[in-house]
Amino acid sequence: MRLVAERLGVDRGGRMVLRGVSFSVTAGEALIVLGPNGAGKSTLLRALAGLVAAAEGRVEFENGDPDAPREDALHLLGHQDGVKAGLSVRRNLAAARDILGGEGDLDAALGRVGLGHAAELPGSVLSAGQRRRLALARLLAAPRPVWLLDEPTAALDVAGQDLLGELMSEHRARGGLIVAATHLELKLEDARRLELQPLTMEAEED
Numbered sequence: 001m002r003l004v005a006e007r008l009g010v011d012r013g014g015r016m017v018l019r020g021v022s023f024s025v026t027a028g029e030a031l032i033v034l035g036p037n038g039a040g041k042s043t044l045l046r047a048l049a050g051l052v053a054a055a056e057g058r059v060e061f062e063n064g065d066p067d068a069p070r071e072d073a074l075h076l077l078g079h080q081d082g083v084k085a086g087l088s089v090r091r092n093l094a095a096a097r098d099i100l101g102g103e104g105d106l107d108a109a110l111g112r113v114g115l116g117h118a119a120e121l122p123g124s125v126l127s128a129g130q131r132r133r134l135a136l137a138r139l140l141a142a143p144r145p146v147w148l149l150d151e152p153t154a155a156l157d158v159a160g161q162d163l164l165g166e167l168m169s170e171h172r173a174r175g176g177l178i179v180a181a182t183h184l185e186l187k188l189e190d191a192r193r194l195e196l197q198p199l200t201m202e203a204e205e206d
């Protein structure tokens with residue numbers, strides 16, 4: 001699997017917010033996307049996921065299953081944790097796995113993210129960091145090769161950040177690839193970096 005962006009440009013609300021973004025990430029690799037607020041990090045991840053269209057250039061997933069839609073190859077872990085307040089933690093994860101079509105072991109995934117003890121609690125009582133951990137459990141319950149992670153350390157304590165670092169290393173060792181947008185240093189060895197800057201009016205008009 002190889003994820004390629006070539007001279008990618010994206011328009012949001014009638015304004016170009018990304019232009020000329022090119023990179024490739026292959027199996028086992030990670031790319032960290034950095035930049036100030038409004039630089040277009042979330043927009044880039046959404047464009048890679050196919051949720052917003054490219055106005056210029058292209059995004060390709062190469063060497064994947066040619067018959068599978070792009071969205072089946074990826075996880076987009078966004079700012080919203082997507083936890084249903086009225087469902088138990090285990091049922092939240094089961095529902096996500098059903099939608100995503102995975103076959104991962106729910107209890108193993110919950111145990112791995114430190115939520116084994118909370119499996120029967122309603123989603124409504126989870127702390128912010130626990131909600132984030134439940135979102136991470138989805139990566140394990142429905143294995144997919146491409147992880148697109150938007151501020152994945154948000155709300156995680158130091159142990160949670162270490163856990164995320166381990167999960168990312170293991171994913172890469174299995175041949176997965178990662179694109180992670182962040183303000184903070186991530187525990188990602190040998191990751192390449194892409195710095196985005198908000199487009200100025202001049203850059204937009206070029």
Ligand SMILES: Nc1ncnc2c1ncn2[C@@H]1O[C@H](COP(=O)(O)OP(=O)(O)OP(=O)(O)O)[C@@H](O)[C@H]1O
Nearest residue numbers: 012013014017035036037038039040041042043044
């Ligand atoms: N739906 C939209 N309509 C109009 N403008 C949008 C839309 N979504 C994003 N934008 C604009 O696109 C630009 C990039 O936003 P984006 O959320 O990608 O930045 P970011 O780098 O992820 O920022 P942050 O670090 O604050 O999360 C911002 O100026 C934002 O206002």
